[in-house]
Amino acid sequence: MRKIILLLKNDLVDELWLKIYPLTLGKGKKLFDNGAIPAAFTLTESLVTPTGVIIANYKRAGKVKTGTIGA
Secondary structure, eight states: OHHHHHHHHTTOOSEEEEEEOSOOOSSOOOTTSSSOOOOOEEEEEEEEOTTSOEEEEEEEOSSOOOSOTTO
16 A cells, blocks of 8 residues: 555556445545645546456546536
8 A cells, every 4th residue: 555655646657457346344544645646547448347346447648637527
């Protein structure tokens, strides 16, 4: 976990592979809480397993664009 935060904090991430599990455990560590700089990513690939796990690949997409959702 510390390695991920260090990479995000130093802008060394150009691709993310995330596995998202459909469950709630209560309180936990926030992955992108402190130290991560703003970065835009685009979903390039995704898969949903029969058990509902989402596997998603995101690649850097340049500068962060701000604005209104749906505008």
